[in-house]
Structure formats: structure tokens, C-alpha cells
Amino acid sequence: MSFMDPTHSQTPRGWRKIFYVNWPLVLLITAVACFGFLMLYSVAGGDISRWAQPQITRFSVGMVVMFIVAFTPLTFWRSVSLLAYVVGLALLLFVLFFGSVGMGAQRWIDLGFFQLQPSELMKIALVMALALYYDWLPPEKVSHFGFVLIPLAMIVIPAMMVVRQPDLGTAILLVASGGVVMFLAGVSYWYFIAAFSAGVGAVTAVFMSRGASWQLLNNYQYKRIDTFLDPSLDPLGAGYHITQSKIALGSGGLSGRGFMQGPQSQLNFLPEKQTDFIFTTLAEEFGYVGTTFLLILYSLIMIFAISAAIKNKNRFGALLIGGVAATFFFYFALNMSMVMGLAPVVGVPLPLVSYGGSAMLVLLGGFGLIQSAHIHRPK
Amino acid sequence: MKRPTKSSPENTQRLTRRAVVLGGIQGLVIGTLAWRMRDLQVAQSSQFRLLSDENRIRDRLILPERGLIFDRNGQPLAENLPNYRIVMIREQAGDVRAVLAQLARVIELPVELREDIIKSMRRYGPSKKVPVIEQLTWEDFARVSANAPALPGIITEVGLNRNYPMEEDYSHIIGYVGPVSEADLNRFEDPDQIILSPGFQIGKTGLERQKGAILRGVAGTKRVEVNAVGRVMRELGRNDALKGADLQLTIDHDLQHYAQYRLKGESAAAVVMDVNSGDVRAMASTPGFDPNKFIHGITTKYWNSLVENDYRPLADKTISGAYPPGSTVKMITALAALEEGLVDPEEEIMCRGHVEVGNRRFHCWKRGGHGRMNLADGLKHSCDVYYYEISQRIGIEKMALMARRFGFGAKPTLPLPSLTSGLAPNKQWKFDNYNEEWRIGDTLNAAIGQGFVLASPMQLAVMTARIASGRAVQPRIIQRTNGVAEPLERPPSMQLKPENLDLVKLGMFKVANENRGTAYKTRINEPSFAMAGKTGTAQVKGISAEEREADLENDEIPWKYRDHALYVGFAPYDNPRYAISVVIEHGGSGSAAAAPVARDIMLRALYGTQPPLSAYPRNLWPEIREQQLDEPPPNLNATPAAPGSDRV
Structure with missing residues (x-):
């Protein structure tokens, strides 16, 4: 076996793998990240060292991680899938009892040099575990009731633990991306229709339970829902986020107010402008042109990822690509819906753009898995 | 677990179908997002742009500088001094109590004061600047500025502070400014935004109050861009404030200061007026108070000392004090009789010391009686019986009409608060107010300025000026507003027969220049400045027969039952320039208490400086020399209160 001969084997080996990387995806990811650096530079008021510099460093580290993951054979990832899921569950359990409290939620494990957020890890681990499950399960059994219950439990258990932190945003992401893997695996449509109905029922229950002894959500979560439904209820309090971000978005207009010229973000009217609400700064300063451009970049990432899933003849690989891509999709769709007032403020960052280490590393790790599945796909 | 294998074509197909469906759904979501973005950013953009501007643009008020007040020679009487002060913005401070506690570690700030500040x-909105401490010393100001980072919401700034360099001399005329109270706000239907801004000082009394609308000026605005916590990032535009109007008074500070000084120790008032123009040269009311003490809120102790004082320091006695004018009203009685032809000037009336009218006995002030009196002698000796007699011929209605022609019963036209109209009573008035018939005794009392008749020192000065000039002069105290002279018309004639006026004036001359005249002792010895005058001694309570028999000396009677001492006069007799009125509450007799004061103030007005001894009769020189040596130099350049020197 020669490392020099790509035709020798079905899958490439060694540095030759570099030719099999899905380069359009890498370029798109880098483009989106660069857009993010620009915005972080702007919201810091032209200070590169505040947010942009650390973000660039993290992205660089993340890219290295992505390539390491990508070049690692998919079989390895398949073999650690179950382990990752179990470790993820254990860490979630750990933070529930011993985690650091930050921003009113218990999400982190302080490792000294790094703040580990197990719920971020779980997003990928869940997709891996589900892909593994459906790879193992004979396809004709996917819609059997018993075999539907197992993945359902795999999704619901970590989701419930995340809700308890409390982190509704991540819980929604877990359920949604888990659901996508089940959908791709071919679980009967009826289950989804039933789940949807159950969801509607659950929402009704959530509202019904309010104030009752069995109240399902925290008061602050109800308040967020209230203000989502009518931001004018509390324009300076809880509704402040939504009102101000809509003002920033809307006032951007078609072409925006110009780079570093957005009064809403430059004058600190926007909350968490470097993290969850960074999209509003982008919208204010670059206008409809800028937001559309970002949306197109995201759409292209989705198109390349889904076509990679379709092309992949390895069931585990295909499901993994689909699942990770769905996670990515839900990230930006939720974030944008949130800042545009289409969804409650649940605390989901804008992928690859928002300031933050955990999400960036997990996302790039996830893209590493997509690349690994792509590189090592059967020919 | 089995090894990864290729999926069966059938499974691959299904996965492809599902992936396409999924892509489609995601495409729909992305489409929705794009549509929503277009809706916000294109369709509703202008509306949100407006909201964004409202967010960041604030209009801030620029407070105008208050107009200054000068005397007729340009001497500053009310000015604005730099005021080092600390203001606080509640929403920036967060925990106000904690910040104040922190501040107390930098400068002296007692706990009670902190509670007051809180x-x-x-009272004001969380984003408003509220004054915390005014009039800081420069050292404290610098210390607070240096510690600013540790004091959130605390801002040091240099404002302007009203100051009254002449202190007590103008406590009534100019009044003072102070923090806006509820009562002040209720005075305005639609208060100016300046008045509503924290720290604004509103005129509380005197000219500061009555001329407040022009003194305060017009507020400017500046448009600033603020960030989310309200901190100003930059100024976008400004519309400067318009300074308040400067007032120049007709008051001559030298004279005003001297009059205040001369009345010191008494509860008294004096007015000096130009007989031709009506310009008030001095209007002194004692005791006064220091208006500077009111500017930032007065201490209870000082306030109580003013309110509980029997001498009523807060009242401007020149315009709000209504006194029975006593014999000073006799010129009016005389003129009423002469104009109606009811008395011949040479006709002699016998004074036996009293007269019987109805079943009552009316006494002359001289118990032995004056003997035969004509009109001029009646004035010279202030014979009451003479006036009892002629008043019965005139009747109260005509006397009241004449009194009104001389300004009684109507408020003088002055821009000052709490003006009294005095009282020129008639039958209707008594019926309306007492539901009683007018009695002949009331007429007799009115003829000698007792009973119901009331006048303020200002009205007495106006009366005297009208006698002296024969013209219906009106008093005025503002000469120029913002450098523009107030219009001054020659006052209309009083429409009195010149010979009658001359007779009355001659009688007044005799009072103050002929031996045995009631004010002969206080005559002016310089012939070209000779003063004509009239004394008055007004009873404040009825005198019983026993008291009359006892004939008590002044200092044997409790202060508040003593007679008011009055004097009116004008000078020079030949060519009148100034009219004067002096009222000393419970001062005893007009000739002993009021006349010397009037003479001194009049001489000061005529000479413009300390008069030479030759202006006085020779027998008074030793006494006057001593009096003049005691006089402190005028406080022309009173030292302005140093900032922070006497903070309450």
C-alpha cells in the first residue's frame, strides 16, 4: 500500500486526503467567520483586541481541530459515537450538580484554561449516537414502535437535563437535530405528524400550567414568551432585547448605515451585541444587502452539506452529515428568528459569527465530522 | 456492531428522498427569514429609522443666565457668581444611598443632609440632573472631581448663582430667588420648561418675582446623541439660550444705603421720590434680611427669627404697610375745603383745645388750645380743631374724592408684590364693610388722618410729590430694561387751583421753617435747600380719659401701643426736586422721631453726599457732628460672598 497512490484504495490515505476535502464548505465557513470578525471589530468600537482578536485565534484553533477530525477515519468516529454520547450524558449530569453558575444558568464546567459546556458537546454526540443507532438498525425496522422509542429516549433525556440548567435554546436544538436524524433515517411520517401534534399539545400545556402548581417552565421563560408575543408590554425591561434589536434591524434599511456607523450598536442600545444579537449589528450597518448576503452564505453551506449527505453511500456518514448540518441550520434559523421577533429569545448564538469559544469549537468539530464522512465515503 | 457498509440502493434512495424533503423545508424556512428581513429592513425601514433616532437623540435644555439688576448709576445689586456644585443623575448612580455614603468619605456630608438629598x-425623573450640593469650595470641588470614577452618577459642574452684594439694603425691593416650590408651580398655568428643570431658581419676592418672566430669559436647547445609559456622546446642534433682561432701577444706591442705615434699629420705612418724574430714589424698610441666605433654602432658625420678629423684617413696609397717616393728611383736607370754596384762607377758627360734636368731645393734640388759627397756621401748628371744623363743612365724600386724587385707596403702579391700596373711606365703604351708618365723628377723625384712613409710605410720598409738583406723578422704580429706557411722560396736572396749592405749600413751609412750627427744630438751614413738610403722630389705639390725664411719656407705654411717627416733606421749597415720607412704627411723635430722619435723608438726597454742618441749625452741630462721625462708610463695594463660605 503506497501513500502515493490515491487509486490504490477506495478511500484516500495520508496527506492525499487533502484532495478529497469538501473545499467549497471550508471556504464558505471561512467567509462566514470573516464576516463575524468584521462585526466583532465593529461592535467593539474599532477595538480589535477586545473580541475580534480572540475570535480569530479560536477560529484558527477550530480549523486545526476540524482538519484533524476530518483526516481521522470515519470508522474511528463511528466506534467512539456511543462513548461520546455516554460521556456527554455524564458531564450533563455533573454540571447539574457541580457546574459553575454564569448568567443565571448552570452550564459550565470550569477546567481552568477552558470553560467546558457539556450541552454544546452533546449536540454533536447526540447526532453521532443516533447515526450509529440507525446504521445498526436494519432499515426495515426503523418505523417499529419499539425502535422509535429508543432514539426518542436518547433525545429526550439530554434535552430534559439541558432544560433544567436552564437552557431552552440548546434543548430545542437537541430535539430538532435529533428529529432530523430520525427523519433522514426514514422513520414513518406518521410519527412526525404525531410528534407535531404532541408538540402543539405541549405548548398548550405549558400555557395552561402557568401559575398552577405543576408549572412547567420558569417564570423568566414565561416572561420571555410574553414579551415575544408583545414586546411593547415591557419596552425597557424584558421586551428591551426584542424592541431594540428590531429597531436596529429595521433602521439598517436596504444598504445599512455603513461599517461601524450603526448608532444602535455603537451606542450600546443593543444587549449582548457581541454574542446572540450580533446579527442586528450586521443588519444595522450593512442593511438588507448584508443580511441577505449572510443568509446566502448559510444557504450555500446547507446546500453543499445536504448534497454531500445525498452523495454519501455510507449510511452512518450520510446520517452524520445530515444531522450535523441540521444542527447548524437550526442554530442560524433560531438565532435569526429570535432577533427578528419570530421566535422567543432563547439564547442561541449566530453560528461562526457570535463571539464565544464553545460553540465555535463544537461547530468546527462538527464540520470536521462532515469532512471526515465526506473524505472517507465509499466510492 | 457490524462494520460500516454501503447502504442498499433502496435505502440510499429513501435517504435521498428524505434529504430532498428536508432541504425543501429548510429552504422554506430560509425563505421566510428572507421575507421577514425584507419586511423589516425595506418595507418598514423608515419607521424603524425614526425609532432609532428617538433612541439616541435627546434635546437638552440650556438654562439662560438670569438678568442682572443695577442701581441708577450702574452699581450691581443682583449678580450671578460662579457656583461650584455637584449634581447627580439617579439612573446612572444606581444605589443613590451608597453613592452618597461614598461621597461623604470625600467631602463633609452629614447624614441628615444625605437624607434630604435622597x-x-x-421629585425628579431618574435621568434628570438633580443638585446635590451647591457652593462648594474649590478644594472640595477638586476633590470630588478627582474621585469621580468612584462616584457613579455624580457630576461636578460650574453653574451660576444669584448673589446680592448689597445684602440687606434691597431685601424688599429686589427680593430673592430660591428653589421652585409647589406653590410656585401653581402660579403658572403652563409653566415654562426652564421652571421645571431641576435646580432652577425662581423669583420668590420683590422684583425677582414680579419681573421673573423677563429676568429668567429664554432657554436654549442642544441636541445631543446619547448612548443607552444616557451619557452624552456628542453634540449634534445647539440653539443658544437668551440671557434674561437686565434691569436698571431708579434707586440711587448711596441714598438707599443711607436710608436703610438711618432707619436701623426701628421698625420703619422711608421713601424718597423725584417730584417731577416719580422716580423712586430710595425706598427703605427696616429691619431687612440677608437675601443671600434664601438662595439655597434657608435654615429653620433663621426663618423663625424673621417670622417671630415683632418688627416684621420680611414685610416691605414702604408698599405693604398701611398706616393711619395722622396729621400728614391735613393738606388733603385743606385742599378739599379750598377747592370747594368752603373756607377762606384768612378765616380764623378758634381752638380751645377741644370741640363738642354731637355728644362727643374731640380733642386737639394741644390741650390748652391754639387760639385763633387761619389755614396756614392750622398746618404750621397742626391744629386738630381747625380741621374738625372745616371737615364738617366738606363732608366725607368730598374728602374721600380728594384723597383718591392724591393716590389713596389705589395700589401704586409698581412692579412689586403685596402692594397695599391704603384706604380713603366714605359712607358706602363703611356701610359695605361694617353695615353701619357713617357718623359725623368718623368725618372728624378722617380729617386728621385717624380712624379708617390708611396709607402706605409710598402713597404718602406720592401725595407729597403731587402737592409739590401739582402734577399726578406716578412712582416708578425701573429706569431701563436691557438698556432701553422705560418711556416717561410728563405727568398730567392735578387740576388744582395754583393759589390753593401755594397756600398749602406755604403752610408746609411754615411747619418746618418758622419758629413754633412742629418741625422747626429739624429745619434745613441752607436756604436754597429749604424743606417744607408736615409731621404726623398717629394713634394706634383709642385714648381713654384717664390716659389723657396721665399724659404718659412715650417710654412709659409698651412699644406696640406707642403712636406711629410720620413725616412727609419736599425740598427745595422754591424749586421742588424730592418728596420724602418717613414712617416709624410706634416711634412716638412725628416731630421728635420721624422729622430728624426725614431731614437727614433729604439732605443726603440733595447734597448727594454727607451734607456740611452748615445745612443744620447751629445749635444742632455738636449732635450732628457726632452722628456723622459714627456713620460707617457706604458699602459701595460690598465683598461678594465667597463661594461655599456659608453653606447652610
């Missing part, structure tokens, strides 16, 4: 902060 209370006053509640």
Missing part, C-alpha cells in the same frame, strides 16, 4: 431626588 428626598429631593425623588
Whole structure:
């Protein structure tokens, strides 16, 4: 076996793998990240060292991680899938009892040099575990009731633990991306229709339970829902986020107010402008042109990822690509819906753009898995 | 677990179908997002742009500088001094109490004062600048500025502070400014935004109040861009404030200061007026108070000392004090009789010391009686019986009409608060107010300025000026507004027969220049400045027969039952320039208490400086020399209160 001969084997080996990387995806990811650096530079008021510099460093580290993951054979990832899921569950359990409290939620494990957020890890681990499950399960059994219950439990258990932190945003992401893997695996449509109905029922229950002894959500979560439904209820309090971000978005207009010229973000009217609400700064300063451009970049990432899933003849690989891509999709769709007032403020960052280490590393790790599945796909 | 294998074509197909469906759904979501974005950013953009501007643009008020007040020679009487002060913005401070505690570690700030500040902060919005401490010393100011980072919401700034360099001399005329109270706000239907801004000082009394509308000026605005916590990032535009109007008074500070000085120790008032123009040269009321003490809220102790004082320091006695004018009203009685032809000037009336009218006995002030009196002698000796007699011929209605022609019963046209109209009573008035018939005794009392008749020192000065000039002069105290002279018309004639006026004036001359005249002792010895005058001694309570028999000396009677001492006069007799009125509450007799004061103030007005001894009769020189040596130099350049020197 020669490392020099790509035709020798079905899958490439060694540095030759570099030719099999899905380069359009890498370029798109880098483009989106660069857009993010620009915005972080702007919201810091032209200070590169505040947010942009650390973000660039993290992205660089993340890219290295992505390539390491990508070049690692998919079989390895398949073999650690179950382990990752179990470790993820254990860490979630750990933070529930011993985690650091930050921003009113218990999400982190302080490792000294790094703040580990197990719920971020779980997003990928869940997709891996589900892909593994459906790879193992004979396809004709996917819609059997018993075999539907197992993945359902795999999704619901970590989701419930995340809700308890409390982190509704991540819980929604877990359920949604888990659901996508089940959908791709071919679980009967009826289950989804039933789940949807159950969801509607659950929402009704959530509202019904309010104030009752069995109240399902925290008061602050109800308040967020209230203000989502009518931001004018509390324009300076809880509704402040939504009102101000809509003002920033809307006032951007078609072409925006110009780079570093957005009064809403430059004058600190926007909350968490470097993290969850960074999209509003982008919208204010670059206008409809800028937001559309970002949306197109995201759409292209989705198109390349889904076509990679379709092309992949390895069931585990295909499901993994689909699942990770769905996670990515839900990230930006939720974030944008949130800042545009289409969804409650649940605390989901804008992928690859928002300031933050955990999400960036997990996302790039996830893209590493997509690349690994792509590189090592059967020919 | 089995090894990864290729999926069966059938499974691959299904996965492809599902992936396409999924892509489609995601495409729909992305489409929705794009549509929503277009809706916000294109369709509703202008509306949100407006909201964004509202967010960041604030219009801030620029407070105008208050107009200054000068005397007729340009001497500053009310000015604005730099005021080092600390203001606080509640929403930036967060925990106000904690910040104040922190501040107390930098400068002296007692706990009670801190509580007061917290209370006053509640009156204004959280984003308003509320004054915390005014009039800091430069050292404290610098110390607070240096510690600013540790004091959130605390801002040091240099404002302007009203100052009254002449202190007590103008406590009534100019009044003072102070923090806006509820009562002040209720005075305005639609208060100016300046008045509503924290720290604004509103005129509380005197000219500061009555001329407040022009003194305060017009507020400017500046448009600033603020960030989310309200901190100003930059100024976008400004519309400067318009300074308040400067007032130049007709008051001559030298004279005003001297009059205040001369009346010191008494509860008294004096007015000096130009007989031709009506310009008030001095209007002194004692005791006064220091208006500077009111500017930032007065201490209870000082306030009580003013309110509980029997001498009523807060009242401007020149315009709000209504006194029975006593014999000073006799010129009016005389003129009423002469104009109606009811008395011949040479006709002699016998004074036996009293007269019987109805079943009552009316006494002359001289118990032995004056003997035969004509009109001029009646004035010279101030014979009451003479006036009892002629008043019965005139009747109260005509006397009241004449009194009104001389300004009684109507408020003088002055821009000052709490003006009294005095009282020129008639039958209707008594019926309306007492539901009683007018009695002949009332007429007799009115003829000698007792009973119901009331006049303020200002009205007495106006009366005297009208006698002296024969013209219906009106008093005025503002000469120029913002450098523009107030219009001054020659006052209309009083429409009195010149010979009658001359007779009355001659009688007044005799009072103050002929031996045995009631004011002969206080005559002016310089012939070209000779003063004509009239004394008055007004009873404040009825005198019983026993008291009359006892004939008590002044200092044997409790202060508040003593007679008021009055004097009116004008000078020079040949060519009148100034009219004067002096009222000394419970001062005893007009000739002993009021006349010397009037003479001194009049001489000061005529000479413009300390008069030479030759202006006085020779027998008074030793006494006057001593009096003049005691006089402190005028406080022309009174030292302005140093900032922070006497903070309450």
C-alpha cells in the first residue's frame, strides 16, 4: 500500500486526503467567520483586541481541530459515537450538580484554561449516537414502535437535563437535530405528524400550567414568551432585547448605515451585541444587502452539506452529515428568528459569527465530522 | 456492531428522498427569514429609522443666565457668581444611598443632609440632573472631581448663582430667588420648561418675582446623541439660550444705603421720590434680611427669627404697610375745603383745645388750645380743631374724592408684590364693610388722618410729590430694561387751583421753617435747600380719659401701643426736586422721631453726599457732628460672598 497512490484504495490515505476535502464548505465557513470578525471589530468600537482578536485565534484553533477530525477515519468516529454520547450524558449530569453558575444558568464546567459546556458537546454526540443507532438498525425496522422509542429516549433525556440548567435554546436544538436524524433515517411520517401534534399539545400545556402548581417552565421563560408575543408590554425591561434589536434591524434599511456607523450598536442600545444579537449589528450597518448576503452564505453551506449527505453511500456518514448540518441550520434559523421577533429569545448564538469559544469549537468539530464522512465515503 | 457498509440502493434512495424533503423545508424556512428581513429592513425601514433616532437623540435644555439688576448709576445689586456644585443623575448612580455614603468619605456630608438629598431626588425623573450640593469650595470641588470614577452618577459642574452684594439694603425691593416650590408651580398655568428643570431658581419676592418672566430669559436647547445609559456622546446642534433682561432701577444706591442705615434699629420705612418724574430714589424698610441666605433654602432658625420678629423684617413696609397717616393728611383736607370754596384762607377758627360734636368731645393734640388759627397756621401748628371744623363743612365724600386724587385707596403702579391700596373711606365703604351708618365723628377723625384712613409710605410720598409738583406723578422704580429706557411722560396736572396749592405749600413751609412750627427744630438751614413738610403722630389705639390725664411719656407705654411717627416733606421749597415720607412704627411723635430722619435723608438726597454742618441749625452741630462721625462708610463695594463660605 503506497501513500502515493490515491487509486490504490477506495478511500484516500495520508496527506492525499487533502484532495478529497469538501473545499467549497471550508471556504464558505471561512467567509462566514470573516464576516463575524468584521462585526466583532465593529461592535467593539474599532477595538480589535477586545473580541475580534480572540475570535480569530479560536477560529484558527477550530480549523486545526476540524482538519484533524476530518483526516481521522470515519470508522474511528463511528466506534467512539456511543462513548461520546455516554460521556456527554455524564458531564450533563455533573454540571447539574457541580457546574459553575454564569448568567443565571448552570452550564459550565470550569477546567481552568477552558470553560467546558457539556450541552454544546452533546449536540454533536447526540447526532453521532443516533447515526450509529440507525446504521445498526436494519432499515426495515426503523418505523417499529419499539425502535422509535429508543432514539426518542436518547433525545429526550439530554434535552430534559439541558432544560433544567436552564437552557431552552440548546434543548430545542437537541430535539430538532435529533428529529432530523430520525427523519433522514426514514422513520414513518406518521410519527412526525404525531410528534407535531404532541408538540402543539405541549405548548398548550405549558400555557395552561402557568401559575398552577405543576408549572412547567420558569417564570423568566414565561416572561420571555410574553414579551415575544408583545414586546411593547415591557419596552425597557424584558421586551428591551426584542424592541431594540428590531429597531436596529429595521433602521439598517436596504444598504445599512455603513461599517461601524450603526448608532444602535455603537451606542450600546443593543444587549449582548457581541454574542446572540450580533446579527442586528450586521443588519444595522450593512442593511438588507448584508443580511441577505449572510443568509446566502448559510444557504450555500446547507446546500453543499445536504448534497454531500445525498452523495454519501455510507449510511452512518450520510446520517452524520445530515444531522450535523441540521444542527447548524437550526442554530442560524433560531438565532435569526429570535432577533427578528419570530421566535422567543432563547439564547442561541449566530453560528461562526457570535463571539464565544464553545460553540465555535463544537461547530468546527462538527464540520470536521462532515469532512471526515465526506473524505472517507465509499466510492 | 457490524462494520460500516454501503447502504442498499433502496435505502440510499429513501435517504435521498428524505434529504430532498428536508432541504425543501429548510429552504422554506430560509425563505421566510428572507421575507421577514425584507419586511423589516425595506418595507418598514423608515419607521424603524425614526425609532432609532428617538433612541439616541435627546434635546437638552440650556438654562439662560438670569438678568442682572443695577442701581441708577450702574452699581450691581443682583449678580450671578460662579457656583461650584455637584449634581447627580439617579439612573446612572444606581444605589443613590451608597453613592452618597461614598461621597461623604470625600467631602463633609452629614447624614441628615444625605437624607434630604435622597428626598429631593425623588421629585425628579431618574435621568434628570438633580443638585446635590451647591457652593462648594474649590478644594472640595477638586476633590470630588478627582474621585469621580468612584462616584457613579455624580457630576461636578460650574453653574451660576444669584448673589446680592448689597445684602440687606434691597431685601424688599429686589427680593430673592430660591428653589421652585409647589406653590410656585401653581402660579403658572403652563409653566415654562426652564421652571421645571431641576435646580432652577425662581423669583420668590420683590422684583425677582414680579419681573421673573423677563429676568429668567429664554432657554436654549442642544441636541445631543446619547448612548443607552444616557451619557452624552456628542453634540449634534445647539440653539443658544437668551440671557434674561437686565434691569436698571431708579434707586440711587448711596441714598438707599443711607436710608436703610438711618432707619436701623426701628421698625420703619422711608421713601424718597423725584417730584417731577416719580422716580423712586430710595425706598427703605427696616429691619431687612440677608437675601443671600434664601438662595439655597434657608435654615429653620433663621426663618423663625424673621417670622417671630415683632418688627416684621420680611414685610416691605414702604408698599405693604398701611398706616393711619395722622396729621400728614391735613393738606388733603385743606385742599378739599379750598377747592370747594368752603373756607377762606384768612378765616380764623378758634381752638380751645377741644370741640363738642354731637355728644362727643374731640380733642386737639394741644390741650390748652391754639387760639385763633387761619389755614396756614392750622398746618404750621397742626391744629386738630381747625380741621374738625372745616371737615364738617366738606363732608366725607368730598374728602374721600380728594384723597383718591392724591393716590389713596389705589395700589401704586409698581412692579412689586403685596402692594397695599391704603384706604380713603366714605359712607358706602363703611356701610359695605361694617353695615353701619357713617357718623359725623368718623368725618372728624378722617380729617386728621385717624380712624379708617390708611396709607402706605409710598402713597404718602406720592401725595407729597403731587402737592409739590401739582402734577399726578406716578412712582416708578425701573429706569431701563436691557438698556432701553422705560418711556416717561410728563405727568398730567392735578387740576388744582395754583393759589390753593401755594397756600398749602406755604403752610408746609411754615411747619418746618418758622419758629413754633412742629418741625422747626429739624429745619434745613441752607436756604436754597429749604424743606417744607408736615409731621404726623398717629394713634394706634383709642385714648381713654384717664390716659389723657396721665399724659404718659412715650417710654412709659409698651412699644406696640406707642403712636406711629410720620413725616412727609419736599425740598427745595422754591424749586421742588424730592418728596420724602418717613414712617416709624410706634416711634412716638412725628416731630421728635420721624422729622430728624426725614431731614437727614433729604439732605443726603440733595447734597448727594454727607451734607456740611452748615445745612443744620447751629445749635444742632455738636449732635450732628457726632452722628456723622459714627456713620460707617457706604458699602459701595460690598465683598461678594465667597463661594461655599456659608453653606447652610
